[in-house]
Structure formats: structure tokens, C-alpha cells
Amino acid sequence: MKYVTIVVPDCELNLNSIAGAYEILTRANDYWQKIGNRSRLDVRIAGFVSESKINGGYFTVHPTDIGQIKKTDLLIIPSIFGDYAKTVKKNDGLIDWIGDQYKRGAEIASMCSGAFLLAATGLLEGKTCSTHWNAIEKFREMYPNVKIAEDKIITDENGIYTNGGGYSFLNLMLYLVEKIFDRAAAVFCSKVFQIDIERTTQSQFTIFHIQKGHGDDVINRAQMYIEENIDAKISFEKLASQLAVSRRNFDRRFVKATGNTPVEYLQRVKVEAAKKELEKGRKSVFEIMNDVGYADDKAFREVFKKVTGLSPLDYKNKYSKVELAS
Structure with a gap:
């Protein structure tokens, strides 16, 4: 027993x-x-x-x-x-x-x-x-x-x-x-x-929450830049320079503040934006991929699946709104 x-x-x-x-x-x-x-x-x-x-x-x-x-x-x-x-x-x-x-x-x-x-x-x-x-x-x-x-x-x-x-x-x-x-x-x-x-x-x-309550103003500014430029190709070397910190210090502070590396954070922000568009069901996967700054279809699919466990198309089929014929 x-x-x-x-x-x-x-x-x-x-x-x-x-x-x-x-x-x-x-x-x-x-x-x-x-x-x-x-x-x-x-x-x-x-x-x-x-x-x-x-x-x-x-x-x-x-x-x-x-x-x-x-x-x-x-x-x-x-x-x-x-x-x-x-x-x-x-x-x-x-x-x-x-x-x-x-x-x-x-x-x-x-x-x-x-x-x-x-x-x-x-x-x-x-x-x-x-x-x-x-x-x-x-x-x-x-x-x-x-x-x-x-x-x-x-x-x-x-x-x-x-x-x-x-x-x-x-x-x-x-x-x-x-x-x-x-x-x-x-x-x-x-x-x-x-x-x-x-x-x-x-x-x-999972819904990715933007971690902003950490108190590091430099990283907050970096996060805002990433979120406002998800369709752009971001150089973290240049971003760190603009924020007047070394790349090594920038990476260390970013991980401490958010729990993600800058690259991981950028990927999560892009994927979260893509998920919201896929759920609406109005745009194709290709259009959404471009909207969030990916030019390589294979890279987009790999990152999306790594974060969500599903391919972009499978996610869209599972969660998008379906318009019923009247």
C-alpha cells in the first residue's frame, strides 16, 4: 500500500x-x-x-x-x-x-x-x-x-x-x-x-513579459530601443557604445537585469510580436516574418520553434481566429 x-x-x-x-x-x-x-x-x-x-x-x-x-x-x-x-x-x-x-x-x-x-x-x-x-x-x-x-x-x-x-x-x-x-x-x-x-x-x-522593474536605467533604455526597432538589424556592439558602456559590461548587466542575453531578449520580443500577429490570422507567416525583422525563413522558423515549441504555421493554425462563413 x-x-x-x-x-x-x-x-x-x-x-x-x-x-x-x-x-x-x-x-x-x-x-x-x-x-x-x-x-x-x-x-x-x-x-x-x-x-x-x-x-x-x-x-x-x-x-x-x-x-x-x-x-x-x-x-x-x-x-x-x-x-x-x-x-x-x-x-x-x-x-x-x-x-x-x-x-x-x-x-x-x-x-x-x-x-x-x-x-x-x-x-x-x-x-x-x-x-x-x-x-x-x-x-x-x-x-x-x-x-x-x-x-x-x-x-x-x-x-x-x-x-x-x-x-x-x-x-x-x-x-x-x-x-x-x-x-x-x-x-x-x-x-x-x-x-x-x-x-x-x-x-x-507562455506570454513573454518585458522585465522592466530591475532599476538599471541603461538596460531599460536598451530594452526600449529593442522593442521600438524589432524590424531592424540591431548591432549590440553599437548599442552598447551609444549607451557608453563596454560590450562585456553591457551583456553582463543585461543578463543580470532581465535573465536573458541581449540576443535572447531580442528573439523573445520578436517572437512575442509574431505570435500576436499570427493569432489575428490576417497576415501570412512570410509577411509577419518580415514585420519582425527576419529575412531568412529558416532562421525565423528555428527561433520561433525554439521559443514556443511549435512552428509559426502550426501556431497560427492552433491559435488564430477563424472567420466562419455566414
């Missing part, structure tokens, strides 16, 4: 990640028994709080007392909302409990922004994790020694599992079902809950 604990932190929570994890795991266990096996899972929802109101109080979770659980084989941290730093501070006891369980041999899975609580245990130091693309900047600020796998849906390292944002926790649950039971059980759950079992990246869902 494998004991699973879905923890309930004291904060604003995502009900779907709690209920969804519970439903998928218990459904997989039911399937396992129906094909002639003994029950493999005991799933509990537990926390130090006796009640957690979710979504403005419309829903309420009543977890069991986590203090009564001496050992668990797998614990799952749901995604959280609100001020991450305050949430971490408010859940010291739970964070210590999670770290202690890992030392006792438990595996840990965090969903989306639940990675903030997991990282607070110190267990992710020097490791790689995934979280929601929209929380990456804050995560890096709070946990600079943890590497973010920006494009990955799931990471798996030393008994610690993490996943990207939103409903990608469903893919994490299928991943865990396959590890706990087998591939057939995961495929069964994929079909029952209609989850794409082969989804591996969140790149296509």
Missing part, C-alpha cells in the same frame, strides 16, 4: 489541483482493483488548518489533521495564489513537515506555484524545477539557487516532481499514475479524463 497525502497550506488555494489530484488517483486505484489487483493507494487530504475556504468562500476543504500522519510515501503540494513570500512565512510548520517527510523517504510532487512552498524547504537547492511561466521572475527572486526549466511541463529529480502552470497538473498526475501503477492505468485515466498524455512543454502557452 502506498500512502499519499495531498497537503492543504494555509493560504488561497487552487481547488481544482486538490480535487483533481484526489479524483485521478482514486479513479486509477479503482481501475487497478477492477482488473483484479489489490488496492495500491490510500489517498488523504491533510493540513495544519481544520478548514480552508477557497474561491471567495464558495468552496471549503476540510483536511484531516496532518499531525496525525507520521509517515507518507508521496505528498502532493497544490498550487497556491496570492503573495508567495507571505504564504511561505505563514506555513513554516507545513514546510518543516514536508522537509521532514522527504528525509524519512517520502517523494514530493508540487503543482504549479506550489513550487514556492517546496523550494522553501531547501530541497530544490541546486536542482531543477518547473512552475507557472507567469511566476518565474518572482521565483528566481526568492530562490536564486534553483534552476527553472521554463519550457518543461514536468521535472523528475531524486524523488521530487514538479510541473508547470495551470491545468498542466493533470499531466503530472498521469505521470505519477504511470509510476505508481503502470502505463495502461495512465492511458485509462488519460481517456476517462480526456487529458493529452503526451504533452511535455508549456512553451506555446
